[in-house]
Amino acid sequence: MSRPAAPRGTRDLFGDEVRLFRRIEERAADCFRLYGYEELRTPVFENVDLFRRAVGDTTDIVEKEMYVFEDRGGRPLALRPEGTAGVVRAYLEHAWDQSAPVKKLFYSGPMFRAERPQAGRYREFRQTGGEFFGNASPEADAETLLLMRDILAAAGLPKGAATFGVNSLGCAECRPAFRDALRAYLEPKKAGLCENCQRRLVVNPLRVLDCKGDGPALADAPVTTDHLCADCRAHHGRVLELLRAAGLPFAPAPRLVRGLDYYTRTVFEVTAPGLGAQDALGAGGRYDGLVKALGGPDTPAVGFAFGVDRVARALEAQNVPVSGPRRVFIAQTGAGTADAAFRLADELRGEGLWEAAPLAVEVGAPGKSLKSQFRAADGWGAAWVLLVGEDELKKQTVILKDLRAGAQREVPLARAAAAVLETIAAEKPS
Ligand code: HAM
Numbered sequence: 001m002s003r004p005a006a007p008r009g010t011r012d013l014f015g016d017e018v019r020l021f022r023r024i025e026e027r028a029a030d031c032f033r034l035y036g037y038e039e040l041r042t043p044v045f046e047n048v049d050l051f052r053r054a055v056g057d058t059t060d061i062v063e064k065e066m067y068v069f070e071d072r073g074g075r076p077l078a079l080r081p082e083g084t085a086g087v088v089r090a091y092l093e094h095a096w097d098q099s100a101p102v103k104k105l106f107y108s109g110p111m112f113r114a115e116r117p118q119a120g121r122y123r124e125f126r127q128t129g130g131e132f133f134g135n136a137s138p139e140a141d142a143e144t145l146l147l148m149r150d151i152l153a154a155a156g157l158p159k160g161a162a163t164f165g166v167n168s169l170g171c172a173e174c175r176p177a178f179r180d181a182l183r184a185y186l187e188p189k190k191a192g193l194c195e196n197c198q199r200r201l202v203v204n205p206l207r208v209l210d211c212k213g214d215g216p217a218l219a220d221a222p223v224t225t226d227h228l229c230a231d232c233r234a235h236h237g238r239v240l241e242l243l244r245a246a247g248l249p250f251a252p253a254p255r256l257v258r259g260l261d262y263y264t265r266t267v268f269e270v271t272a273p274g275l276g277a278q279d280a281l282g283a284g285g286r287y288d289g290l291v292k293a294l295g296g297p298d299t300p301a302v303g304f305a306f307g308v309d310r311v312a313r314a315l316e317a318q319n320v321p322v323s324g325p326r327r328v329f330i331a332q333t334g335a336g337t338a339d340a341a342f343r344l345a346d347e348l349r350g351e352g353l354w355e356a357a358p359l360a361v362e363v364g365a366p367g368k369s370l371k372s373q374f375r376a377a378d379g380w381g382a383a384w385v386l387l388v389g390e391d392e393l394k395k396q397t398v399i400l401k402d403l404r405a406g407a408q409r410e411v412p413l414a415r416a417a418a419a420v421l422e423t424i425a426a427e428k429p430s
Helices: 015-034 048-055 060-065 084-093 138-155 175-192 195-203 206-210 230-246 308-317 337-352 370-380 390-394 413-426
Strands: 045-047 068-070 076-079 103-112 124-133 163-168 250-252 266-271 280-286 301-307 326-333 359-363 384-389 397-402 407-412
Touching: 015 103, 015 124, 015 138, 015 308, 045 048, 045 084, 048 060, 048 076, 048 084, 084 103, 084 124, 084 301, 124 138, 124 308, 138 163, 138 230, 138 266, 138 280, 138 301, 138 308, 163 230, 175 195, 175 206, 195 206, 230 250, 230 266, 266 301, 280 308, 301 308, 326 337, 326 370, 337 359, 337 384, 337 390, 337 413, 359 370, 384 390, 384 413, 390 397, 397 413, 407 413
Parallel strands: 163 250, 326 359, 326 384
Antiparallel strands: 045 076, 068 076, 103 124, 124 301, 163 266, 266 280, 280 301, 384 397, 397 407
8 A cells, every 4th residue: 555645735844844943933932022922823724704804805815725614514614824814803802902902913823725836835834923903103014024024033044135025005095096007007908817817807906916827927017106195105105214224124015915905005025035936935014904894993903924934944045053952862781771771861851851952862672682772873863872781880880972973981870961961061052
C-alpha cells in the first residue's frame, strides 16, 4: 500500500521550520502586547455568511477559495479564510463596542484558502494579525505600520529586507467617483477581460484591478488617490507624514486595492523582494464600515495580518539562524546503570527548567547495545552524550562526550548535571 500524504496545499511543520514559526509568533505576540493588544482566539470555522458579508461576495476569496461545508444539522459553515471577520464578530458578540469601544486584539492561527498551491502559497497557512477598534485617526494607521515594522525586526528580519507599500482607497463619499472613473476606463476593454471580471465590472469594478489575470495588464488605470475627497486626502497626507517622520521605508502604492471588500482609506502591503511571486509578507488597512455592516454601531477600525509562512521564508532567504535546544543524550551500559541514568535524566531536566537556553534531555533504552544508543543519539541530533558505564559507576563518575568535537572527559556523578550546564554555557550559541 502507498504511504499516506498530506492533502494538496498543506504540509507538516517540523524541525527548524517549526522553531522558526514559533519564534515569529512569539516575537509578534511580544510586540502586540507592547502596543497594548490582547490575545483573542476565535474558532477555525464560522458561519459562512459572516465571510460573505465581511470579505465580500465578489472577492476571489469568497467566490472561489473558501472551504464551505455543512455540519450535521445542515448549517452552512466555512473554514476561516482570514481572521478579521471572526474578530469583528467576537467584538460584537461580547458587546465590547459598549464596554470597551477602543480595543486592540491580536490573533495567530491557521487560515484556509483553496488557492493554486505554489512556493509561498498554501491552502492551509498561518497568519498572525491584529485589529485596532475605535480610533479613526491617521495616527492609528501609522502606529499599525510601525507595529508591523517592529514585528519583522523582532523576528530577526534585517533592516531593509522588506518594503511597505501604502495607498488610500477613499471612503463611502469619494469611492463612487473613483468607481465611475474606473468603469469608464474599463468599459472599452471589456471584451478582453476574463469572464469573471466582465461580471465584476458591473457590480464591483475595483475587483478587476485585483484580478490575478487581468490586473497586471491595467497599468494605466485611474488611481484612487486622484479621486479622494478633502477629508480622505488630509487623512492620507497625515499618515504619510507620520511614516516619513518615523523613518519607515515605505513607497506610495497607487495600484494597491487589496483583495477584500471591507477596506476604506488607508491600505498597505509589506513585501520582501526576492521571494518570487508570493512576496507579500503581510497586509492590511482601515475598515471603518465593517463593524456597522455586521450589525454594530459606526466604529472605525484598522488592522493587518502577516502570513507566518511568508515571514518564515523571508527569514530563511536571509539565512537568519534559528537555534534549537541543546541536546544531551544519556547512554548506559552494564549492571546497575539504568537507575543512575534514569535519576541523572530527572536531575538534568529539573535543571533545564530554569535554564534560559532550552535544553533537551533524552535517555537510551535500557538493555540496548551501546552502539544502538549512540546511533539513536546521533539520529536525534545530540551534541553531548553522558555515558553511565558500569566501571565508572563504581568510581561514582560518568563520561561527558562532546560528539561534534569527538572529545570526552570523566566527571563526578554528583556534578554531572552541573558539568553539562557549565559546558553548554561556555559554548557560543549556535
Ligand atoms: P490578506 O492580504 O488576504 O489580508 O492576507 C494577509 C497575508 O496572509 C498575506 O500578505 C500573505 O502573507 C498571507 N497569505 C494570504 N494567503 C496566503 C496563502 N494562500 N498562503 C500563504 N500565505 C498567505 C487578510 O487576510 C486581512 N484579514 C488582513 C487584515 C487584517 N486587514 C485588516 N485586518
